[in-house]
Amino acid sequence: MSIPLYLYGIFPNTIPETLDLEGLDKQPVHSQVVDEFCFLYSEARQEKYLASRRNLLTHEKVLEQTMHAGFRVLLPLRFGLVVKDWETIMSQLINPHKDQLNQLFQKLAGKREVSIKIFWDAKAELQTMMESHQDLKQQRDNMEGKKLSMEEVIQIGQLIESNLLARKQAVIEVFSQELNPFAQEIVVSDPMTEEMIYNAAFLIPWESESEFSERVEVIDQKFGDRLRIRYNNFTAPYTFAQLDS
Structure with missing residues (x-):
């Protein structure tokens, strides 16, 4: 009976065993060429792996150590991928x-993924925005203590929201103008928290970092x-290594 395999990533070149990598469950990481592709794997000791911080970091560490060793072109595989044999792959x-x-290998050759996440204090931004728009502040203050119609509540809410959005877009525009020219591709994802206003990944030449x-x-x-x-300048290119479904 074959031992299940936990997979980390795919490389276009053979990865030497001398890298001495340790994977999940402290298992040694090996490489296996299947067809023309080289897979990094370790023996799976579990049928399903919990996406704990320790496990996620171990998965990332295997790929990052391999990249640091000079094997920069890779297709990272999603966390938790266990297969029963190479025939399945x-x-x-x-x-x-x-x-x-x-x-994908051709696209990623000579490129690296970097990411930018921008956070602000939403309450402080609201206060600053109100101070710079005295007419809006006065309108809001005049409504305090009064019984407002739904239309009035919606109107003032929309005015505040649109002004905050304009401030947010002005910030993002600065980043876009300065950073977009470096990138071959850019993927903007949804913010992950209320305080996050921008979440983008850039595919740039290695030498431009x-x-x-x-x-x-x-x-x-x-x-x-x-x-x-929050700037991450060294990560496996998950964002730009997506297979079309």
């Missing part, structure tokens, strides 16, 4: 998607304490 992944896999990072730093200084910027 051949029939369910390689045979139906071989051309797409090769196209230092300049990209400097631009991020300049923007950060420009906005000061108004924003918190």
Whole structure:
């Protein structure tokens, strides 16, 4: 009976065993060439893996250590992928998607994924916005303590929301103007929290990262304490390695 396999990612080149990687359940990570693709895997000790912080970080660490070792072009596989044998990979992944896999490798060659997440203090922004729009502030203050119709409540709410949205878009526009020219592709995702106003991934040339990072730093200084910027400059390219369904 074959031992189930936990998969981490796919590479176009063979990964040497000398990298000495440790995967989930502290199992050694191996490489296996299937057709023309090299898979990183370890023996699966569980049928299903809990998406705990420790497990997720271990999965990421295997890929990042491999990238640090010089194997930068990869297609990361989603966390928790366990297969029973290599024939399953051949029939369910390689045979139906071989051309797409090769196209993704071509797209990612010489490129890296970096990501930007922008946060602000929504209450502080609202207060600042009100102070800079005295007419709107006066209109809101005049309504305090009064019994308002639904139409009046909706109207003032829409005015406040539209002004906040304009402030948000002005911030995003600065980032877009400065950073978009670096990118071959950009994927903007939905914010993950109420405080997050921008969540974007950029596919940029490897050699451009230092300049990209400097631009991020300049923007950060420009906005000061108004924003918190989370910049990830080294990650497996999950956003740009998606197979068409």
